[in-house]
Amino acid sequence: MEEGVRHSGVEHVWPASLARDPNPPLLYLDQFHWVGLAKAAAGNGTATYRSLLALLHAATTSEALVVPLSSANYMELGGIASHRQRSEVAAVMADLSSFAVLPARPAVIQLEVEALLDSLVGPREESLQPIPLIGRGWRHAFGVDPSEPLAKSTRDVLQPLRVLRPMPDQEFDIEVASADDWAELTMLAGPASDDELADLQQHGYVQYTAQRGQEKRAEQEQWLTDYMKSGPDARWRRGRLRDLVAARYMKFEAGQAVVLGLAERGVSAEALPNSREGIRGLIDAMPSADVHVSIQVAMHRNAESVWKRNDFFDLDALAVAVPYCDAIATERHRANDLRMQKCTSRFRSEVLSSLSELVAFVEKAVQS
Numbered sequence: 212m213e214e215g216v217r218h219s220g221v222e223h224v225w226p227a228s229l230a231r232d233p234n235p236p237l238l239y240l241d242q243f244h245w246v247g248l249a250k251a252a253a254g255n256g257t258a259t260y261r262s263l264l265a266l267l268h269a270a271t272t273s274e275a276l277v278v279p280l281s282s283a284n285y286m287e288l289g290g291i292a293s294h295r296q297r298s299e300v301a302a303v304m305a306d307l308s309s310f311a312v313l314p315a316r317p318a319v320i321q322l323e324v325e326a327l328l329d330s331l332v333g334p335r336e337e338s339l340q341p342i343p344l345i346g347r348g349w350r351h352a353f354g355v356d357p358s359e360p361l362a363k364s365t366r367d368v369l370q371p372l373r374v375l376r377p378m379p380d381q382e383f384d385i386e387v388a389s390a391d392d393w394a395e396l397t398m399l400a401g402p403a404s405d406d407e408l409a410d411l412q413q414h415g416y417v418q419y420t421a422q423r424g425q426e427k428r429a430e431q432e433q434w435l436t437d438y439m440k441s442g443p444d445a446r447w448r449r450g451r452l453r454d455l456v457a458a459r460y461m462k463f464e465a466g467q468a469v470v471l472g473l474a475e476r477g478v479s480a481e482a483l484p485n486s487r488e489g490i491r492g493l494i495d496a497m498p499s500a501d502v503h504v505s506i507q508v509a510m511h512r513n514a515e516s517v518w519k520r521n522d523f524f525d526l527d528a529l530a531v532a533v534p535y536c537d538a539i540a541t542e543r544h545r546a547n548d549l550r551m552q553k554c555t556s557r558f559r560s561e562v563l564s565s566l567s568e569l570v571a572f573v574e575k576a577v578q579s
Contacts, residue, residue: 217453218501218553221492224330226322228341229314229535236576237345238278239313239532241541242287242524244569248307249300259566264303266573271307275576279311279345279536280304282352283528285399287521290422294403301400310347310395313535315354316499316527318342323497324468332482335475344535348391349398425520428463432507432518435459440514454487456507457494465500498534498558503527505552506545533560540569 231237240248250256251264270276284304291297325339342351349355435455439447447455461469473480484490494500506526510516525545532539533554538561541549546564549555555562563569 218505218557219488219491219495221495223498223501223534223557224323224326224496225498226319226326228322229319229344231344231535233537235274235277236537237535238276238572238576239281239528239536239539240278240569241528241539241545242284243542244540245284245288245300245304247566249296249303252303253299259570263566263570263573266570266577267307270573270577271309273577275579276573277311277345278307279313280308280352280399281313281528281531282315283524285349285352286422286425287524288399289401294401298400301396304399305392305396310392310399311345312348312352313531314342314344314346314351316531318354319499319531319535320465320497321468321472323499324465324472327493327496328469328472328476331484332473332476332478335472337475348395422520425523428523429518429520431463432510432522436511436514436516436518439511452511453504453508454491456511457491457500457504460494460500460504460507464503465494465497499530501557502533502549502554503530505554506530506548509548509552533562534558536560538563538572540572 247256247260248264248267251260256264267276267278271278288297288300288304291300322339322342325335328335346352469480473482476482484492494504503526506529510518510522525541529539529541529545529549533549537559540563543564546562549562561572563572
C-alpha cells in the first residue's frame with residue numbers, strides 16, 4: 212500500500228456512548244429515496260416505490276427496522292421551494308421514522324475525538340455527557356444543548372396550561388404526544404409563509420443558514436480541486452492525496468475538539484503521535500472521519516469535480532450513517548466512492564446502490 216494514498220489500516224476507535232443493540236437494524240435512506248416514497252404515497256410514484264413504501268411501513272410498524280433521519284434530511288428538505296412538496300415528503304418521513312434521528316455530526320466528532328484521546332493519553336477528569344445513537348426529533352439531529360431554552364420539552368411548555376384547564380395525567384400525556392408530533396412535523400416540513408418562517412426561526416429553524424454554510428464548505432473544496440489541477444501542486448492528486456485531505460479535515464472539522472480535549476486533560480499536542488504514520492492514524496482511527504475523508508478523496512481524484520452544497524449534505528450524512536447504521540441506501544456514484552475507498556470492507560454496514568437492492572433488504576427484514 213502506498214503511504215498517504217489509502218486508509219492506513221489502523222483499527223477504529225469507537226465511542227462507547229454510541230454503541231447500540233444490533234436489533235432492530237438501522238436503515239438509512241438518502242434523500243432521493245424519500246422523494247420517491249413521497250411520490251408513491253401521493254399516487255404518482257413508480258410501482259417499485261409503491262411496493263417499497265408498503266414494505267417499509269410493514270417493517271417499521273413491526274419494529275423489524277428503524278429508519279432514522281439525519282440533520283441532512285432536514286436541511287435538504289428545507290431546500291425545496293414548494294411547501295406542499297416539503298409537506299408530502301415530511302409526512303412520509305414522519306410515518307416511517309417516527310422522528311427517530313441520528314446524532315448531530317459535530318457531536319459524533321467530539322465523542323470520537325474523546326474516545327481517541329482516551330486511548331492515547333487517558334481519560335479526562337469529567338467525562339462528556341453520553342448521547343444515544345438514536346434520539347427523537349430535530350433537537351437530537353442538530354445537537355441542541357440540553358441547557359438551552361430551545362431544548363425545553365413539549366411537556367414543559369404545556370405544563371402551565373394544566374392550571375387553566377386541569378386534566379388527568381393520561382389525557383395530558385395524549386395532548387403532549389399530539390403536540391410534540393405536530394411540532395416535530397412542522398420543524399421538518401418548514402414554513403408555509405414568511406410569518407411562519409420568522410416564528411420557526413425563533414424556535415431553532417436553521418435550514419437556510421445551514422444551506423449557506425454548506426455552500427461555503429463546497430467553495431473551500433472547489434478551491435482545492437482547482438489548486439491541484441496543474442503545476443507542481445498537481446502531484447498531490449497523483450500521490451499522497453489522503454494525507455492532504457486528512458490534514459484539512461483536522462483543521463476544519465476535528466481540530467477544535469482535539470484542542471479542547473487535550474486542554475481538559477492538561478496535556479499538549481506533544482502527547483500525540485508526531486510521526487507521519489502516527490498523525491495519519493489519528494484521522495483513520497475515527498470512524499466518521501474515515502468515511503468523510505474517504506469520500507472527499509474519491510471526489511478529488513477527478514480533476515473536473517464540481518463541488519456543490521448537496522455533496523456536503525451527502526458527506527455529513529454518510530459519515531455518520533456508514534459507520535453506525537446496518538444499511539445505507541444511497542446513490543450509485545456515492546456507493547462507488549465508498550467501495551473504491553474500501554469503506555465497505557472496513558465497516559459492517561451494507562451499502563445499497565440500487566432500488567432493487569433496497570427492496571430486497573427490506574423484504575428480508577420483514578420476513579426474518
